[in-house]
Amino acid sequence: MKKKMGQCQLCEREEVELTLHHLTPREEGGSHLPTVELCI
Ligand SMILES: [Zn+2]
Numbered sequence: 001m002k003k004k005m006g007q008c009q010l011c012e013r014e015e016v017e018l019t020l021h022h023l024t025p026r027e028e029g030g031s032h033l034p035t036v037e038l039c040i
Contacts (some may be wrong), residue, residue: 003017003018003019004017004018004019004020004037005017005018006018006037007037008037008038008039009036009037009038010036010038010039011039013039016039016040017039017040018037018038018039018040019037019038019039019040020035020036020037021035021036021037021038022035023035023036
């Protein structure tokens with residue numbers, strides 16, 4: 001997975017390594033819904 005630096009949308013820490021998470025499982029159509037970027 002491609003890595004990215006930025007602000008975590010959960011704990012709001014800045015300059016952390018982020019991964020992209022879908023709010024809804026892809027099996028339920030989540031691939032077209034909003035995503036959040038969370039620290040590892
Ligand atoms: Zn976080």
